[in-house]
Each structure stands twice: as C-alpha cells, then as structure tokens.
Amino acid sequence: MASVCAATAAYDQTGDERCATLLSCLQEAHATLLAAMDALETVTRQPAPDRAVYTNARWRISAASYARRLLWKECFRHLLPIVDRSTARKLELFNCEDIELLGHSAAHVSRWPAKAVEQDWPGYCMASREIRRRMRIVIEAEKLVVYPILRRQALSAEALAR
Numbered sequence: 266m267a268s269v270c271a272a273t274a275a276y277d278q279t280g281d282e283r284c285a286t287l288l289s290c291l292q293e294a295h296a297t298l299l300a301a302m303d304a305l306e307t308v309t310r311q312p313a314p315d316r317a318v319y320t321n322a323r324w325r326i327s328a329a330s331y332a333r334r335l336l337w338k339e340c341f342r343h344l345l346p347i348v349d350r351s352t353a354r355k356l357e358l359f360n361c362e363d364i365e366l367l368g369h370s371a372a373h374v375s376r377w378p379a380k381a382v383e384q385d386w387p388g389y390c391m392a393s394r395e396i397r398r399r400m401r402i403v404i405e406a407e408k409l410v411v412y413p414i415l416r417r418q419a420l421s422a423e424a425l426a427r
Contacts, residue, residue: 270294270336285419287340288412294336295404298329302397309390314383330370330400337363340411344418352414359410366403369396 270290305322308315341360345353373396382389 282419283343284415287336287343288415288419290336291333291340291407291411291415294329294333295407298326298333298400298404301325301329302400305393305397309393314386314389316379316383319382320379326397327374333404334363334367337407337411340415344411344414347418348414355410356414359406362403362406366399369399 270286270293301322305319305326308319308322311318337360341356344356348356373392377389377392
C-alpha cells in the first residue's frame with residue numbers, strides 16, 4: 266500500500282537515498298489510484314447505480330487519492346530544501362495545483378452523497394468523469410515534474426556515495 270511505502274521511505278532511509286524509494290512509492294501510488302479510477306469508470310458506464318458497487322469504487326479512489334497525497338507531501342518536504350531555486354519553484358507550483366485538486370475533490374464529494382448520486386445518476390457520472398479527468402492531469406504532472414526530480418536526486422546521491 267502506498268501509505269506504508271511512504272512510511273518506509275520516511276523512516277528507514279536518510280538523505281537523498283530516500284529519493285529512489287520515494288519515486289518507487291509514488292509510482293506505486295499512481296498505479297493504485299489509476300486502477301481505482303478505472304474501476305469507477307467501469308461502474309459509471311452502467312445504466313443505473315448500484316449503491317454497494319459505486320460506494321466501494323468511490324472508497325477505493327478516496328483511499329488511493331489520500332495515500333498519493335500523503336506521499337506527495339512527503340516528496341515535497343524532502344525535496345524542497347535540497348533542490349535548486351528553479352526546481353523548488355516548480356515543486357511549489359505543483360503543490361498549489363495539488364491543493365486546488367483537493368478543493369475540487371472535496372466539493373465533488375460534498376455535492377454527491379449517495380442520495381444525490383441515486384437521484385441523478387447521469388449527472389453524477391458526468392461529474393465523476395470530470396473529477397477523474399482532473400486527477401489524471403495531476404498524476405501526469407507528477408510524472409513529468411516530480412519523477413525526474415526524484416531520479417536526479419537519487420542519481421546524485423548514488424554518485425556521491427561512490
């Protein structure tokens with residue numbers, strides 16, 4: 266599980282060596298979240314809601330998203346003091362985007378309790394697709410921005426260890 270992976274990265278390693286583990290954990294968190302999102306995509310293609318099925322799928326996304334967010338925060342805290350100013354700015358901008366996504370996610374969950382989902386299944390399906398689209402954008406941004414930074418820092422630490 267991604268949160269266990271993050272805890273391992275946080276407590277079992279020190280310094281830049283953590284970057285390789287954080288990268289692996291972030292990749293795992295992304296895979297878990299994308300799988301949960303795909304599962305909800307399948308559910309929202311159904312003509313009518315099944316409360317047990319859609320609540321389970323929503324819970325999986327919430328849990329995976331929370332684990333990813335905790336891991337991102339760990340990456341952010343670890344990287345910010347060790348990267349150059351330009352990279353730090355990229356990380357700070359990405360952090361703002363992540364906070365914005367959290368707001369959208371909270372609004373989505375608030376807007377769509379079970380009763381509302383069942384009263385307007387087509388509306389929920391459309392809103393769910395939109396929030397998943399936003400989540401995919403953030404995941405892709407993490408892959409493009411954070412993965413290379415973690416790789417670079419891990420390689421730097423490895424080179425220094427030699």
